Amino acid sequence: MTTMRRRRGALETAALIVLSVSFLVPVIGYLIGASLVFASSAWDDREKLTALLIPPAAVLAGGLIVTIGAPSVAEGDSSTFAPGPLEIAILLATFLSGVAAALSLASRLRRPRAG
Numbered sequence: 174m175t176t177m178r179r180r181r182g183a184l185e186t187a188a189l190i191v192l193s194v195s196f197l198v199p200v201i202g203y204l205i206g207a208s209l210v211f212a213s214s215a216w217d218d219r220e221k222l223t224a225l226l227i228p229p230a231a232v233l234a235g236g237l238i239v240t241i242g243a244p245s246v247a248e249g250d251s252s253t254f255a256p257g258p259l260e261i262a263i264l265l266a267t268f269l270s271g272v273a274a275a276l277s278l279a280s281r282l283r284r285p286r287a288g
Contacts, residue, residue, distance in 0.1 A: 235266060239260055
Protein backbone atom coordinates (compact mmCIF):
# COMPACT_ATOMS: atom_id res chain seq x y z
CA MET A 174 0.00 0.00 0.00
CA THR A 175 1.46 3.32 -1.01
CA THR A 176 0.64 6.52 0.75
CA MET A 177 0.44 9.92 -0.86
CA ARG A 178 0.64 13.11 1.08
CA ARG A 179 -2.14 15.55 0.34
CA ARG A 180 -0.79 18.80 -0.96
CA ARG A 181 -2.10 22.18 -0.01
CA GLY A 182 -2.32 24.46 -2.98
CA ALA A 183 -3.76 27.92 -3.52
CA LEU A 184 -7.31 26.57 -3.78
CA GLU A 185 -7.10 24.73 -0.46
CA THR A 186 -5.49 27.69 1.27
CA ALA A 187 -8.21 30.01 -0.05
CA ALA A 188 -10.93 27.58 1.06
CA LEU A 189 -9.52 27.37 4.59
CA ILE A 190 -9.14 31.15 4.90
CA VAL A 191 -12.61 31.93 3.54
CA LEU A 192 -14.24 29.34 5.83
CA SER A 193 -12.31 30.71 8.82
CA VAL A 194 -13.57 34.25 8.27
CA SER A 195 -16.99 33.36 6.87
CA PHE A 196 -18.64 34.93 9.94
CA LEU A 197 -17.72 38.36 8.54
CA VAL A 198 -20.20 37.88 5.68
CA PRO A 199 -22.29 35.05 7.15
CA VAL A 200 -24.18 33.41 4.30
CA ILE A 201 -22.16 34.55 1.30
CA GLY A 202 -18.82 33.84 3.00
CA TYR A 203 -19.87 30.31 3.89
CA LEU A 204 -21.20 29.62 0.38
CA ILE A 205 -17.97 30.85 -1.22
CA GLY A 206 -15.87 28.78 1.20
CA ALA A 207 -18.03 25.70 0.59
CA SER A 208 -17.69 26.16 -3.18
CA LEU A 209 -13.91 26.32 -2.86
CA VAL A 210 -13.90 23.19 -0.71
CA PHE A 211 -16.03 21.27 -3.21
CA ALA A 212 -13.80 22.43 -6.09
CA SER A 213 -10.71 20.96 -4.39
CA SER A 214 -9.60 17.39 -4.89
CA ALA A 215 -7.48 17.40 -1.72
CA TRP A 216 -10.36 16.12 0.41
CA ASP A 217 -12.68 13.20 -0.22
CA ASP A 218 -16.45 13.66 -0.26
CA ARG A 219 -16.94 12.42 3.30
CA GLU A 220 -14.38 14.88 4.68
CA LYS A 221 -15.94 17.75 2.73
CA LEU A 222 -19.46 16.93 3.85
CA THR A 223 -18.48 16.42 7.48
CA ALA A 224 -16.62 19.72 7.71
CA LEU A 225 -19.22 21.70 5.79
CA LEU A 226 -22.06 20.49 8.02
CA ILE A 227 -20.43 22.01 11.13
CA PRO A 228 -21.56 25.65 10.54
CA PRO A 229 -25.18 24.88 9.56
CA ALA A 230 -25.47 22.45 12.49
CA ALA A 231 -24.19 25.11 14.90
CA VAL A 232 -26.64 27.69 13.54
CA LEU A 233 -29.61 25.30 13.65
CA ALA A 234 -28.79 23.96 17.12
CA GLY A 235 -28.19 27.45 18.48
CA GLY A 236 -31.39 28.78 16.95
CA LEU A 237 -33.37 25.89 18.39
CA ILE A 238 -31.89 26.37 21.86
CA VAL A 239 -32.54 30.11 21.83
CA THR A 240 -36.07 29.63 20.49
CA ILE A 241 -36.95 27.08 23.14
CA GLY A 242 -35.34 29.05 25.96
CA ALA A 243 -36.24 32.58 24.87
CA PRO A 244 -38.63 34.48 27.09
CA SER A 245 -42.06 35.16 25.68
CA VAL A 246 -42.79 38.74 24.69
CA ALA A 247 -46.07 38.42 26.58
CA GLU A 248 -44.19 37.68 29.83
CA GLY A 249 -42.27 40.91 29.94
CA ASP A 250 -40.97 43.99 28.23
CA SER A 251 -39.07 42.88 25.14
CA SER A 252 -37.19 46.18 24.93
CA THR A 253 -35.18 45.32 28.05
CA PHE A 254 -34.15 41.88 26.84
CA ALA A 255 -30.39 41.47 26.88
CA PRO A 256 -28.55 38.33 25.79
CA GLY A 257 -27.56 36.11 28.66
CA PRO A 258 -24.58 33.77 28.93
CA LEU A 259 -26.33 31.02 26.94
CA GLU A 260 -27.14 33.31 24.03
CA ILE A 261 -23.61 34.74 24.02
CA ALA A 262 -22.12 31.21 24.03
CA ILE A 263 -24.37 30.21 21.12
CA LEU A 264 -23.39 33.30 19.12
CA LEU A 265 -19.72 32.60 19.80
CA ALA A 266 -20.10 28.96 18.76
CA THR A 267 -21.86 30.05 15.58
CA PHE A 268 -19.08 32.51 14.75
CA LEU A 269 -16.38 29.93 15.44
CA SER A 270 -18.07 27.11 13.51
CA GLY A 271 -16.37 28.19 10.28
CA VAL A 272 -13.02 28.04 12.06
CA ALA A 273 -13.88 24.55 13.31
CA ALA A 274 -14.73 23.46 9.75
CA ALA A 275 -11.45 24.91 8.45
CA LEU A 276 -9.45 23.21 11.21
CA SER A 277 -11.13 19.90 10.46
CA LEU A 278 -10.19 20.16 6.78
CA ALA A 279 -6.68 21.43 7.54
CA SER A 280 -6.02 18.43 9.77
CA ARG A 281 -7.01 16.14 6.91
CA LEU A 282 -4.45 17.76 4.61
CA ARG A 283 -1.67 16.59 6.90
CA ARG A 284 -2.79 12.97 7.06
CA PRO A 285 -1.47 10.60 4.42
CA ARG A 286 -3.99 9.10 2.06
CA ALA A 287 -3.80 5.39 1.36
CA GLY A 288 -4.09 4.20 -2.19
